Amino acid sequence: MPASASTSASPGAGVTVPGLDAPPVIEAVNLCKTYGGVTAIENLSLRVGRGEIVGFLGPNGAGKSTTMRILSGLMPATSGAAFISGIPVAWKPESAKMHLGYMPENNPLPEDLRVVEYLRWRAKLKGVPWRRVNAEVDGAMERCDLVRKTRGRLVGTLSKGFRQRVGIADALLGGPDVIILDEPTIGLDPHQILSIRRLIKNLGGRVAVLISSHILPEIEQMCDRVIIVNQGRVVASGTTAALRAEFIPRAKFTLAAAVTGAALEALLLPREPAASVEGTGRPGPDGVRRFTIGLPSCSALADGLLAFLWGAFPGKILEFHATPPDLEEIFIEATHRCWEDETKSRK
Amino acid sequence: MRTFRVLLAHELHLLAITASTYIAAAVFLGLTGFLYWFSLHQATDPSVNGGPTPVQSWFGVFWVPALVIIPQITMRAFAGESRSGMLGALFSTPVRPFQVVCAKFVAAYFFHMLLWVLALLFPLMAYWLLPGAQHSADGLLPLPTLLGGFVFVATSGSLYVATGLLASSLTRSTLVAALLCICALLLLLTAGSLLQQINPGLHVATDYVAARASYLDTFRHLDLFLRGIVDTRPLFLFGSGTMLALGLATLFVKNKA
Numbered sequence: 038m039p040a041s042a043s044t045s046a047s048p049g050a051g052v053t054v055p056g057l058d059a060p061p062v063i064e065a066v067n068l069c070k071t072y073g074g075v076t077a078i079e080n081l082s083l084r085v086g087r088g089e090i091v092g093f094l095g096p097n098g099a100g101k102s103t104t105m106r107i108l109s110g111l112m113p114a115t116s117g118a119a120f121i122s123g124i125p126v127a128w129k130p131e132s133a134k135m136h137l138g139y140m141p142e143n144n145p146l147p148e149d150l151r152v153v154e155y156l157r158w159r160a161k162l163k164g165v166p167w168r169r170v171n172a173e174v175d176g177a178m179e180r181c182d183l184v185r186k187t188r189g190r191l192v193g194t195l196s197k198g199f200r201q202r203v204g205i206a207d208a209l210l211g212g213p214d215v216i217i218l219d220e221p222t223i224g225l226d227p228h229q230i231l232s233i234r235r236l237i238k239n240l241g242g243r244v245a246v247l248i249s250s251h252i253l254p255e256i257e258q259m260c261d262r263v264i265i266v267n268q269g270r271v272v273a274s275g276t277t278a279a280l281r282a283e284f285i286p287r288a289k290f291t292l293a294a295a296v297t298g299a300a301l302e303a304l305l306l307p308r309e310p311a312a313s314v315e316g317t318g319r320p321g322p323d324g325v326r327r328f329t330i331g332l333p334s335c336s337a338l339a340d341g342l343l344a345f346l347w348g349a350f351p352g353k354i355l356e357f358h359a360t361p362p363d364l365e366e367i368f369i370e371a372t373h374r375c376w377e378d379e380t381k382s383r384k
Numbered sequence: 385m386r387t388f389r390v391l392l393a394h395e396l397h398l399l400a401i402t403a404s405t406y407i408a409a410a411v412f413l414g415l416t417g418f419l420y421w422f423s424l425h426q427a428t429d430p431s432v433n434g435g436p437t438p439v440q441s442w443f444g445v446f447w448v449p450a451l452v453i454i455p456q457i458t459m460r461a462f463a464g465e466s467r468s469g470m471l472g473a474l475f476s477t478p479v480r481p482f483q484v485v486c487a488k489f490v491a492a493y494f495f496h497m498l499l500w501v502l503a504l505l506f507p508l509m510a511y512w513l514l515p516g517a518q519h520s521a522d523g524l525l526p527l528p529t530l531l532g533g534f535v536f537v538a539t540s541g542s543l544y545v546a547t548g549l550l551a552s553s554l555t556r557s558t559l560v561a562a563l564l565c566i567c568a569l570l571l572l573l574t575a576g577s578l579l580q581q582i583n584p585g586l587h588v589a590t591d592y593v594a595a596r597a598s599y600l601d602t603f604r605h606l607d608l609f610l611r612g613i614v615d616t617r618p619l620f621l622f623g624s625g626t627m628l629a630l631g632l633a634t635l636f637v638k639n640k641a
Contacts (some may be wrong), residue, residue, distance in 0.1 A: 132478070163478065
């Protein structure tokens with residue numbers, strides 16, 4: 038049985054994750070991997086529950102692909118353990134792979150095979166009973182919208198978007214508990230990204246999906262939770278809202294009003310000395326300027342800011358809304374914090 | 385066993401649909417056809433009396449097509465698939481490395497032997513088509529030589545194909561794999577002869593070295609087979625060499641995915 042690992046081993050991992058009361062279907066416990074003298078991942082622990090879609094983020098060289106390859110049984114870890122559906126990947130790789138669908142980065146496919154031939158071959162390799170191969174392949178193709186256009190086409194003639202769909206259809210074959218997708222939207226145009234996103238979102242609830250990507254808005258829209266790695270370690274883990282509270286402790290608001298920056302600062306700073314006001318210097322033709330107001334999340338002013346401003350500048354406010362920090366800001370903050378910690382520890 | 389069958393069927397299917405298979409077959413058959421024609425031409429030279437039969441001469445240069453075809457059919461097996469990432473994708477399914485190696489070996493060996501079976505049509509065609517050939521069957525179609533030669537290319541071929549796969553498992557470049565394969569085949573073909581030539585200069589354990597050199601001498605074994613004598617020692621040599629090469633290839637492939 039898997040060791041009782043938890044994400045609390047890593048900074049930023051103390052966030053409670055609702056889906057994880059049940060045993061995790063993906064679990065990494067203190068994974069380490071070194072290539073020669075270079076450490077690719079170091080004491081990396083993570084857990085993903087059944088039905089969760091989890092984004093796996095990190096800068097280039099952070100150890101995402103290495104972790105995914107270890108979880109997929111393609112590469113042994115130097116130390117630590119990985120489990121798929123509770124099966125130790127290092128000791129029983131074939132059994133673990135029966136529960137896994139994996140789409141590697143760049144999704145290599147045989148150019149000379151037809152889509153249906155390729156998927157039938159993969160289904161047989163994954164142990165799908167002979168009688169069910171055709172039905173299983175048809176089902177996967179249906180879900181990935183491959184049936185009409187590409188069924189009989191050579192893989193080598195497919196567009197990048199359809200190749201990615203073939204890769205995802207392959208990952209779906211055999212009814213896995215876990216699907217690991219390494220950069221599934223890389224190189225796709227916005228239409229293709231949209232359709233792949235829909236496809237992945239539809240997988241949620243049934244299988245656990247671990248998905249790495251550099252396109253952070255995509256991850257934010259698709260995933261229930263994100264895990265951010267940097268320099269081979271988990272630096273943050275949790276829902277976007279939880280990470281926002283942890284890493285970006287300031288609330289941001291956008292204001293468009295016919296007032297000056299100085300007047301705004303004169304109003305806000307006496308009430309909240311930690312407030313910040315940034316704005317465009319030049320007013321529009323109607324004297325309206327746009328401002329970004331920053332306040333500590335814990336500030337009492339944050340909750341009733343609009344009423345406070347409206348009271349001070351009646352009739353002069355044209356637009357007001359809260360601007361929550363997106364995943365990109367969280368990602369940058371989390372990775373910067375990691376680099377700063379690293380620099381401090383070296384000193 | 386099911387996984388092996390699925391992998392083997394896939395490899396054979398890929399061989400059947402890939403253009404390079406047909407190019408390799410055309411090159412092999414063109415070369416063996418030319419070599420047979422050349423052997424036939426030499427045998428009809430009136431200045432040569434009591435020389436080898438055309439079939440003996442033809443099998444005597446078996447290494448020429450072997451050096452051309454074996455790198456071609458084995459170089460992409462692991463090197464090309466490793467570079468493209470296909471090997472990694474394959475190992476994300478519940479397959480074992482030795483199943484993959486065995487499937488690729490059986491498919492490549494099958495193709496190699498299929499080409500030799502087709503090449504045997506050249507002596508048969510000469511026998512049927514050349515005027516007066518059927519009156520001198522011993523010269524143009526000596527059955528013991530033909531069978532012995534075929535058994536030799538079949539057994540030695542397994543070692544050479546396995547060596548090609550081992551070379552392919554060592555690198556990610558198909559070109560380097562082909563060059564490694566050619567070097568390894570040349571070494572296997574000439575090791576016995578070279579050892580015998582340098583043996584007198586070694587001054588140590590001369591008899592032991594001579595015996596080993598003789599055992600490794602491919603062309604001495606070929607000579608026996610072409611006389612219709614099927615010796616079990618070379619069968620063991622080629623068989624154990626094949627197992628060793630496939631075992632090593634499995635180890636390398638396991639670490640390569």
